[in-house]
Amino acid sequence: MNLYAIRAIYIFEMARTWRTLMESIASPILSTSLYFVVFGTAIGSRIGAIDGISYGAFIIPGLLMLSLLSESISNASFGIYFPKFTGTIYEVLSAPISPVEIILGYVGAAASKSLVIGVLILATARLFVDYEIAHPLWMISFLLLTAVTFSLFGFVIGIWADDFQKLQIIPMLVITPLTFLGGAFYSIDMLPEPWRTMTLFNPVVYLISGFRWSFYGIADVSVTVSLGMTLVFMALCVATIAWIFRTGYRLKT
Amino acid sequence: MQPIITIKGINKTYTSGFQALKDIDLEIRRGEIFALLGPNGAGKTTLISLICGIVTPSSGTVHVAGHDIVSDYRAARSTIGLVPQEVATAAFETVAATMQFSRGLFGKPRNPAYIETVLRELSLWDKRHAKIVTLSGGMKRRLMIAKALSHEPQILFLDEPTAGVDVELRRDMWAMVRRLRDSGVTIILTTHYIEEAEEMADRIGVINQGRIIVIEDKAVLMNKLGKKQLALTLQNPLERLPEELAGHRLELSADGNEIVYTFDSQAEHTGIPELLRQLGKHGIDFKDLHSSQSSLEEIFVNLVRPRP
Ligand SMILES: Nc1ncnc2c1ncn2[C@@H]1O[C@H](COP(=O)(O)OP(=O)(O)O)[C@@H](O)[C@H]1O
Numbered sequence: 245m246n247l248y249a250i251r252a253i254y255i256f257e258m259a260r261t262w263r264t265l266m267e268s269i270a271s272p273i274l275s276t277s278l279y280f281v282v283f284g285t286a287i288g289s290r291i292g293a294i295d296g297i298s299y300g301a302f303i304i305p306g307l308l309m310l311s312l313l314s315e316s317i318s319n320a321s322f323g324i325y326f327p328k329f330t331g332t333i334y335e336v337l338s339a340p341i342s343p344v345e346i347i348l349g350y351v352g353a354a355a356s357k358s359l360v361i362g363v364l365i366l367a368t369a370r371l372f373v374d375y376e377i378a379h380p381l382w383m384i385s386f387l388l389l390t391a392v393t394f395s396l397f398g399f400v401i402g403i404w405a406d407d408f409q410k411l412q413i414i415p416m417l418v419i420t421p422l423t424f425l426g427g428a429f430y431s432i433d434m435l436p437e438p439w440r441t442m443t444l445f446n447p448v449v450y451l452i453s454g455f456r457w458s459f460y461g462i463a464d465v466s467v468t469v470s471l472g473m474t475l476v477f478m479a480l481c482v483a484t485i486a487w488i489f490r491t492g493y494r495l496k497t
Numbered sequence: 498m499q500p501i502i503t504i505k506g507i508n509k510t511y512t513s514g515f516q517a518l519k520d521i522d523l524e525i526r527r528g529e530i531f532a533l534l535g536p537n538g539a540g541k542t543t544l545i546s547l548i549c550g551i552v553t554p555s556s557g558t559v560h561v562a563g564h565d566i567v568s569d570y571r572a573a574r575s576t577i578g579l580v581p582q583e584v585a586t587a588a589f590e591t592v593a594a595t596m597q598f599s600r601g602l603f604g605k606p607r608n609p610a611y612i613e614t615v616l617r618e619l620s621l622w623d624k625r626h627a628k629i630v631t632l633s634g635g636m637k638r639r640l641m642i643a644k645a646l647s648h649e650p651q652i653l654f655l656d657e658p659t660a661g662v663d664v665e666l667r668r669d670m671w672a673m674v675r676r677l678r679d680s681g682v683t684i685i686l687t688t689h690y691i692e693e694a695e696e697m698a699d700r701i702g703v704i705n706q707g708r709i710i711v712i713e714d715k716a717v718l719m720n721k722l723g724k725k726q727l728a729l730t731l732q733n734p735l736e737r738l739p740e741e742l743a744g745h746r747l748e749l750s751a752d753g754n755e756i757v758y759t760f761d762s763q764a765e766h767t768g769i770p771e772l773l774r775q776l777g778k779h780g781i782d783f784k785d786l787h788s789s790q791s792s793l794e795e796i797f798v799n800l801v802r803p804r805p
């Protein structure tokens with residue numbers, strides 16, 4: 245195991261975060277705060293409680309997921325796309341380092357960064373609404389699992405993308421809509437059929453539902469199903485990355 | 498002595514279907530400066546990238562310091578430092594941070610004293626806290642070399658190190674390459690300038706269209722290739738060359754306005770003074786003269802032409 249290499253990549257990636265502190269940390273926190281102000285405090289006060297949870301508190305897990313997903317994807321995809329774009333990737337490719345070590349460095353850094361953001365958002369939310377966490381261990385597990393899984397997914401996107409537009413397209417056209425329609429702002433029980441059944445094909449539903457359960461003990465689908473779906477998606481990402489390194493897809497010629 | 502790099506039967510066909518390397522067999526000796534000489538598109542970068550693990554071979558094997566570059570890539574790669582053809586740096590990092598990054602990637606613990614030596618050697622020590630974007634082009638090129646040296650490699654690849662580099666930096670670079678060689682580092686450089694190979698290398702491999710045409714000690718090769726021509730533009734056109742002058746090394750152009758003399762630049766006597774004397778004797782005046790060295794293009798034509 246080339247620990248020095250993992251550390252080098254990790255430190256390098258985290259340095260980018262600190263260097264761009266405003267956009268990388270402050271901006272997701274600010275935008276989530278705006279959601280809290282608008283939906284939680286302003287509009288939320290006119291919406292009744294859902295399953296006994298005030299609307300402001302109800303949306304916290306979903307909003308947190310929204311940030312976690314988009315941050316994980318954008319961090320990880322940018323982290324590996326940029327060296328490809330500038331050409332500095334040659335150094336990583338010519339180094340005595342295995343694919344697993346490359347992943348640990350890049351994905352580890354991306355996931356760490358979104359975890360930091362997640363925790364900060366959680367703390368910020370406290371300023372606007374009261375909430376409790378019924379199952380803290382589950383909460384942390386979901387947080388970790390989601391950050392890692394979607395950082396892996398972001399890594400795949402970063403390797404696949406060969407221009408900046410492609411880098412943006414999946415988060416914008418797929419992840420954001422799926423999150424909005426995945427029950428971030430409502431319980432999917434509130435939807436009429438056939439929308440309710442259709443929603444069950446949205447993987448983000450399971451993430452948000454499981455995460456919300458870890459806060460309030462309420463869920464749209466069972467928590468084991470949530471966990472299972474997350475692990476399945478993670479396995480898919482890992483398999484894709486394994487294939488990328490085996491074939492050299494878009495990394496080596 | 499066992500060669501430090503052994504390349505056997507290497508072929509590379511890109512996914513486009515283009516075959517960039519054809520049956521390459523090559524051995525690099527420990528401690529030498531080897532120049533890979535060839536025109537643009539010959540396959541120099543492809544060969545170097547393949548040895549360094551950036552390009553995957555279609556067939557064949559490469560051993561570096563006794564280690565197979567595929568099955569034992571860790572051991573093989575940790576002996577290599579690569580300076581690619583294009584400058585590519587993490588613009589917003591500092592010089593010191595990027596050096597640390599490179600060293601770490603190659604699995605080496607921190608060693609500030611060694612990094613300092615390298616940065617001083619390349620006149621970058623004063624810039625260690627500067628962001629890379631703020632460096633000049635020449636400094637960035639030196640930084641690429643510093644990064645390649647950051648992990649104390651035994652082998653250094655320099656891909657067209659002097660392309661677009663000014664005279665001063667080129668001189669510094671060559672001085673440094675010689676010092677590195679003296680300290681035991683094996684150096685492989687690519688170039689499309691024959692003069693550069695001549696100036697630097699102990700041995701030269703000529704590559705053209707993906708094939709290695711010759712591998713030779715420099716002195717031997719230079720003798721083979723070192724043809725020069727002297728062209729004399731005449732005052733008055735000549736009908737034919739005087740009997741006495743009509744040797745095989747002298748040619749008269751079709752319009753009779755120019756005489757071209759071909760000579761061996763490595764030979765002790767070029768025969769030019771004698772030629773000029775003879776011309777004077779026959780009253781042949783010339784108004785202009787210029788000499789030229791056979792271009793690489795011509796040399797390749799010579800090399801690939803079937804020998805009698
Ligand atoms: N990724 C690639 N896909 C297809 N052809 C390539 C690729 N990279 C290089 N080539 C081709 O391979 C040949 C050798 O290129 P290269 O090794 O860069 O030559 P050199 O470094 O000697 O100038 C060129 O004809 C080039 O166009």
Ligand SMILES: [Mg+2]
Nearest residue numbers: 541542582657
């Ligand atoms: Mg080249």
